[in-house]
Amino acid sequence: MSRTSLAFALSFAVLSATPAWAQDHAHGHTPTAGSVAAEVAPAATAVDAFHAALKAGDTAAALALLAPDVMIFEEGGAERSREEYASHHLGSDAAFAAASEATVARRSGWADGDVAWITSEGRTTGQFNHRAVDRLTTETMVLKRHADGWRIHHIHWSSRAPR
Numbered sequence: 001m002s003r004t005s006l007a008f009a010l011s012f013a014v015l016s017a018t019p020a021w022a023q024d025h026a027h028g029h030t031p032t033a034g035s036v037a038a039e040v041a042p043a044a045t046a047v048d049a050f051h052a053a054l055k056a057g058d059t060a061a062a063l064a065l066l067a068p069d070v071m072i073f074e075e076g077g078a079e080r081s082r083e084e085y086a087s088h089h090l091g092s093d094a095a096f097a098a099a100s101e102a103t104v105a106r107r108s109g110w111a112d113g114d115v116a117w118i119t120s121e122g123r124t125t126g127q128f129n130h131r132a133v134d135r136l137t138t139e140t141m142v143l144k145r146h147a148d149g150w151r152i153h154h155i156h157w158s159s160r161a162p163r
Contacts, residue, residue: 036118040109043116043143046150054097059090067144067151074157100126100133114145124159135159 036044046065053061063082072079072089079085102124109118120139127133142154 036107036109037111040111040116040118043111043145043150044107044109044118046143046152047118047120047141050152051097051102054094057094057098059086059094062090062094065150065152067153070153070155072155072157074155096128099128100124102137116143116145116150117141118143123162134162136162 035041050062050065053059053065063086066082066085068082069080070082070085072085079088102122104120104122106121107118109116118139118141120137122137122139124135124137125133137157137159139158140154140156141152143150144153
């Protein structure tokens with residue numbers, strides 16, 4: 001789901017007076033009890049660090065984990081760079097992450113050399129802009145290993161209301 005649709009309350013995603021991104025995102029999530037294979041664990045740690053930075057309101061740390069040419073897809077929309085994300089949704093994503101609780105129920109991942117993908121499924125709940133948030137969320141992140149660590153090159157967020 002997207003920050004622009006009623007359909008991601010922060011992750012991975014979460015509704016009329018609340019911005020759609022808040023209805024659709026689950027950023028700032030709690031790591032899953034399950035684990036990923038050892039070769040992909042450092043990439044998963046970078047994903048968790050991105051969410052933790054958003055939740056803490058540390059937007060500089062969150063941006064540092066994004067590649068300059070990151071592509072962020074959500075609810076049919078796209079932000080095509082770190083700069084575009086910083087000027088559009090970063091602040092609202094951080095505010096949403098701080099106001100909600102996101103948990104990861106399932107995670108998987110794969111790495112081949114310097115490229116990894118991490119998929120996460122979870123739930124985001126809480127209150128944001130005086131509205132209840134309850135969203136089931138999915139997230140895919142593609143990362144690349146750089147000299148100074150893993151950087152996120154692509155994010156795809158989606159969410160829906162629980163049934």
